[in-house]
Amino acid sequence: MSKNNNISLGHIPEEIRPPSRIPPYLAAILSAIIPGVGQILGHAVRRGIILLGSFLSIMGLVIWRFRLAAPRDVGVFNIIKKGLHLEPILILVTILIIVLYVLIIIDAYNIVKVRDRTPIGAFFMVIIVFFALGWQIGDINLYTFFSQADEAIPALSKIVWPWEKAITQDVDYVRGYALIEIPCSDNPPPPSSATEGEPLLIANPTCGNLTVDEDHPGTLLHLVGKDFIPGIEADIMWKDPIRNEFRQRSEGHYVKVIPDENGDFELDIHIPYRLLPPSADQPTYIWKVFAQQVATVGSKHLSSDFKNIVERMIETIFIGMMATFFGVIFALPVSFFAARNLMSASPITLVLYYLVRAVLNIIRSIEPLIWAIIAVIVVGLGPFAGILALTLHSIAALGKLYSESIESISTGPIEAIQATGATWVQTVMFAVIPQIVPPFVSFTIYRWDVNIRMSTIIGFVGGGGIGFLLAQYIRLLDYKSAGMAVWFIAITVAILDYVSAEIRAKFV
Amino acid sequence: MLEVRHLTKIYDDGTVALKDISFSVAEGEFLIVIGLSGSGKSTLLRCINRLIDPTEGEILWNGVDLAQLQGEELRKSRRHIGMIFQHFNLVNRSSVMTNVLSGHLGYISQWQSILGRFPKEDKIKAWEALKRLGIEDQAHKRADELSGGQQQRVGIARALMQEPKMILADEPVASLDPVLAHSILQHLEMLNQEDNMTIICSLHYLDLVQRYATSVIGLREGRIVYQGSKEDILAMTDEEFKDIYGEEAERVGSGLEGNITHEGGEA
Ligand SMILES: Nc1ncnc2c1ncn2[C@@H]1O[C@H](COP(=O)(O)OP(=O)(O)O)[C@@H](O)[C@H]1O
Numbered sequence: 001m002s003k004n005n006n007i008s009l010g011h012i013p014e015e016i017r018p019p020s021r022i023p024p025y026l027a028a029i030l031s032a033i034i035p036g037v038g039q040i041l042g043h044a045v046r047r048g049i050i051l052l053g054s055f056l057s058i059m060g061l062v063i064w065r066f067r068l069a070a071p072r073d074v075g076v077f078n079i080i081k082k083g084l085h086l087e088p089i090l091i092l093v094t095i096l097i098i099v100l101y102v103l104i105i106i107d108a109y110n111i112v113k114v115r116d117r118t119p120i121g122a123f124f125m126v127i128i129v130f131f132a133l134g135w136q137i138g139d140i141n142l143y144t145f146f147s148q149a150d151e152a153i154p155a156l157s158k159i160v161w162p163w164e165k166a167i168t169q170d171v172d173y174v175r176g177y178a179l180i181e182i183p184c185s186d187n188p189p190p191p192s193s194a195t196e197g198e199p200l201l202i203a204n205p206t207c208g209n210l211t212v213d214e215d216h217p218g219t220l221l222h223l224v225g226k227d228f229i230p231g232i233e234a235d236i237m238w239k240d241p242i243r244n245e246f247r248q249r250s251e252g253h254y255v256k257v258i259p260d261e262n263g264d265f266e267l268d269i270h271i272p273y274r275l276l277p278p279s280a281d282q283p284t285y286i287w288k289v290f291a292q293q294v295a296t297v298g299s300k301h302l303s304s305d306f307k308n309i310v311e312r313m314i315e316t317i318f319i320g321m322m323a324t325f326f327g328v329i330f331a332l333p334v335s336f337f338a339a340r341n342l343m344s345a346s347p348i349t350l351v352l353y354y355l356v357r358a359v360l361n362i363i364r365s366i367e368p369l370i371w372a373i374i375a376v377i378v379v380g381l382g383p384f385a386g387i388l389a390l391t392l393h394s395i396a397a398l399g400k401l402y403s404e405s406i407e408s409i410s411t412g413p414i415e416a417i418q419a420t421g422a423t424w425v426q427t428v429m430f431a432v433i434p435q436i437v438p439p440f441v442s443f444t445i446y447r448w449d450v451n452i453r454m455s456t457i458i459g460f461v462g463g464g465g466i467g468f469l470l471a472q473y474i475r476l477l478d479y480k481s482a483g484m485a486v487w488f489i490a491i492t493v494a495i496l497d498y499v500s501a502e503i504r505a506k507f508v
Numbered sequence: 509m510l511e512v513r514h515l516t517k518i519y520d521d522g523t524v525a526l527k528d529i530s531f532s533v534a535e536g537e538f539l540i541v542i543g544l545s546g547s548g549k550s551t552l553l554r555c556i557n558r559l560i561d562p563t564e565g566e567i568l569w570n571g572v573d574l575a576q577l578q579g580e581e582l583r584k585s586r587r588h589i590g591m592i593f594q595h596f597n598l599v600n601r602s603s604v605m606t607n608v609l610s611g612h613l614g615y616i617s618q619w620q621s622i623l624g625r626f627p628k629e630d631k632i633k634a635w636e637a638l639k640r641l642g643i644e645d646q647a648h649k650r651a652d653e654l655s656g657g658q659q660q661r662v663g664i665a666r667a668l669m670q671e672p673k674m675i676l677a678d679e680p681v682a683s684l685d686p687v688l689a690h691s692i693l694q695h696l697e698m699l700n701q702e703d704n705m706t707i708i709c710s711l712h713y714l715d716l717v718q719r720y721a722t723s724v725i726g727l728r729e730g731r732i733v734y735q736g737s738k739e740d741i742l743a744m745t746d747e748e749f750k751d752i753y754g755e756e757a758e759r760v761g762s763g764l765e766g767n768i769t770h771e772g773g774e775a
């Protein structure tokens with residue numbers, strides 16, 4: 001037997017292997033030809049197979065990655081050259097593989113020579129190579145992570161603090177306009193006249209020509225505004241004959257004016273440059289020039305995005321609740337069929353037990369999101385699909401947990417209550433129920449918690465709830481609304497976490 | 509008067525656990541059953557209250573053959589036979605009070621018990637049982653919060669609620685340390701002497717047997733190999749004891765016999 005005084009880090013003593021039939025140097029040579037073979041023939045069979053298997057899979061992966069980096073090149077040398085050039089990590093991987101190769105040869109020599117030691121250097125190297133490969137396959141790039149973080153900050157800060165979007169105020173447009181004929185005809189429109197309660201914009205003249213280019217500016221118009229809202233910026237805008245609105249520019253800036261304390265202003269503008277579509281072939285058209293103010297009206301109130309999010313959040317909580325509810329109702333009877341101690345009475349029930357267990361395991365191993373995709377195909381988009389998916393998964397998960405707690409009932413108390421002369425019903429009430437109710441309650445609450453978490457994302461695949469909205473906001477790059485949704489999810493889940501932990505602590 | 513005649517138990521798998529056992533116990537006796545593990549002690553006790561159905565034989569108790577009873581009659585007879593277990597067999601998650609009250613289930617209507625309601629007298633009775641065993645202050649704790657010795661006393665209180673004429677105790681002290689063993693057995697002795705209950709108890713330790721038994725039977729491989737009175741057992745030497753009992757026989761330890769108080773060793 002092995003000598004215990006050989007114990008040291010990196011050398012795990014195991015039972016001495018049978019003596020090798022080949023000498024150490026031959027083992028080393030064999031492992032140099034095919035890594036691991038030296039160990040196998042040197043009676044360290046399992047070690048040899050593991051090393052050989054690892055080496056072969058590493059080689060396979062590396063060849064794949066090189067090929068992927070240089071898909072169009074021909075010739076081994078060219079492919080390697082291109083691969084190393086495009087994917088510098090492959091250089092490191094290649095070096096590590098060479099080190100591994102050498103270590104396996106040394107390992108073959110040592111394992112045959114020193115029979116009561118099991119060096120782990122080669123295995124350690126295998127792990128390092130896999131790690132390096134994983135880095136390359138996973139396309140891990142810390143440089144992009146840090147260099148692009150700056151660009152993400154505006155979006156992220158919207159998500160972190162999105163609440164300006166929770167509140168809005170309705171706006172009203174205040175406009176005063178004048179009709180302008182372009183080009184001038186014999187009878188241009190009359191100047192605008194005042195209307196009660198509305199601002200007035202008077203242009204002089206009321207006809208003219210469009211700007212052609214920098215050297216030929218349009219007709220100079222003198223605009224006089226009256227009865228606008230004092231102190232609020234007004235944009236000068238145009239409406240062309242085909243009813244497109246656009247803003248007046250001057251030297252590259254939009255033209256704005258702030259009315260004085262009486263709500264009056266005066267300014268000069270050139271009729272702007274504007275191309276009309278070829279179909280506009282009448283000799284003269286009436287355009288509108290106008291000054292527009294944006295005035296807030298009414299009090300601040302919650303935005304429609306905010307309301308939407310709240311509504312969907314409520315929907316989400318109910319999806320989770322209904323799924324838990326249905327899950328419990330179906331899982332209760334199912335769990336009795338999945339409890340071995342109840343089903344081992346006869347071969348038929350035992351077959352049923354294995355069947356139920358197998359079905360539950362299959363359902364459980366498929367993620368709720370995938371079930372949701374299937375449910376959407378069946379019942380269409382919306383919360384019902386989410387409820388179906390989560391219900392199915394809950395039945396399987398709860399069925400298993402419930403049946404396990406039925407299996408772990410201890411028979412002692414049942415026997416003891418029976419011995420007092422209690423009836424069957426009384427025995428169930430006093431010895432069985434108290435044993436299964438607390439774990440059932442605990443598992444149910446746990447499941448409720450899981451279901452509400454799941455229902456927040458089930459909407460990503462169309463299963464209704466807040467996830468649906470969140471996915472939409474992210475696609476529209478509306479990070480503030482997305483941020484509000486994320487906040488609601490986080491708050492709800494946190495509250496739920498706390499509540500469910502509290503309730504469960506009372507029952508277990 | 510309990511009279512067991514030609515009792516045989518063969519389990520479904522063919523194990524012969526009891527073979528033609530006959531003995532009798534007078535009312536008010538403290539009968540201790542000794543024997544190696546696997547000798548059939550538990551099987552014997554469980555046949556008496558019919559947790560196990562005997563294969564053959566009669567168990568006459570005050571003229572009624574317990575072995576023949578079924579259904580309601582069996583249930584009614586069980587009410588008068590308390591049972592105490594090695595592992596206490598309490599419902600862990602229920603309160604001590606509920607555990608004790610459940611000893612009285614045989615006397616109350618099914619509907620009443622489904623609602624979890626017990627008559628007020630029952631609660632008083634349960635309280636008194638707990639008080640008698642010195643654990644009334646634990647009444648509202650969960651059963652599994654109690655120590656082993658306390659749990660076994662709850663087990664005895666539960667049996668007391670049955671108003672039993674006989675108590676079966678299957679290795680009641682095997683899970684407890686020696687000091688507690690005495691405490692528990694003294695409670696049983698108290699019931700035996702004050703209430704004139706018949707006690708049938710299986711035990712492991714010679715000194716406990718000598719201290720508490722008024723009569724003894726020894727089992728080996730399902731047969732009775734020793735039958736003796738208190739005098740016989742007091743006169744028995746360790747060697748003779750080992751002879752019947754086998755090498756497992758042991759004493760709890762010197763100096764502990766006798767005068768341990770009821771609360772001894774328990775915090
Ligand atoms: N349910 C059972 N099925 C089959 N054999 C059993 C069963 N219970 C006990 N036995 C066997 O019956 C014999 C007596 O067991 P038991 O009465 O538990 O002995 P003791 O309580 O003295 O240790 C043992 O051989 C045991 O293996």
Ligand SMILES: [Mg+2]
Pocket residue numbers: 546549550551678679
């Ligand atoms: Mg036993």
